Amino acid sequence: MRARHRRFAFIALGIASVALACAFVLDAFRANVMFFVSPSQIVSHEAARTQRFRLGGLVERGSLVRDRDGRAVRFVVTDARASVEVTYAGALPDLFREGSGVVAQGTLGADGRFHADEVLAKHDENYTPPQLERALREVRATADTSPGARR
Template sequence: MKARYRRFALIAGGLLSVALASAFVLDAFRANVMFFVSPGEIAAHRAPASQRFRLGGMVERGLLTHDVDGRTVRFVVADRVASIPVVYAGALPDLFREGSGIVAQGSLGADGRFHADEVLAKHDEKYTPPQITQMMREAAAPSGVRK
C-alpha cells in the first residue's frame, strides 16, 4: 500500500513540475508578444493603450519632415481607413520612402502621435528575381515548348 502512495506522489509531483514549467514558458511568451495594429484600428480605439505595438501602413506622400536637429523625422502612416502621425528619432532604413510600406515599433503617446523607436521598411512584394520568373514560365508552358 505504501508503494502505491509513493507512486501517486511521484506522478503528482511530475505533473505539477510540468505545469509550473509550462506556466513560466507561457509567461515569457506573453511578455515578448508584440501586437501589429493598423491606423484604422488605432482610430477605432482598438490599439493597446499601455503596451508597445507595431504600426503598419503606407507612408503618405508630401508629409515627411525632418526637424532642425537632423535626427527627428515626422511622417504620417495611413491605410484605407485612417492616418496616424509618427515621430521617430534615428536613422531611417534605406528602403524608407514616401508611398512605401513600413512597420514602426513603439507606443501611442498622449498627444495622439505614434512615438516609434524602430522603423522597418517593407520591400516591394511584387518583385520576383528573373531566375524564378523564368522557372515559373517553363513550368507553366506545355511540355516540349520552351519560351
C-alpha cells in the first residue's frame, strides 16, 4: 500500500507542477498582449484607459511640435474621423514624417493625451500591419469622398 500512496503523490506533484508552469506561461502571454486601437475608438471610449495599447493612424500635417530640448515631442494621430494628441520623449524613427502612418505604444492619460513610450514608423513599402492598413485605407477613402477632395 505504501508504494501505491507514493506513486499517487508523485503523480499529483507532477500534475501540480505542469499546472503551475501553464499558469506562468499564460500570465506571461496576457502581460505581453497589446491591442491595436484607432483614434475613433479612443474618442468613443472603446479603449481601456488603464491598459497599454497600440495607437495607429496618420500623423496629422502641421501637428508635430518639438520641445526646446529636442527629445520631447507632441503630435496628433488621426484616422480622418477623430484625432488624438500624442506625447513622446525620445528619438523618433528616421522614417517618421507628418502625413505618414505611425504606430505608437503606450497608455491613455487622464488628460486625454496618449503618452507613448515607443513610436514606430512605417519602414517597408511591402509590409504594413493589417490593422494599420485598414485604418489607412479608410482615411484615404474618406479623404477622396470628402466635399473638398480634388478629382
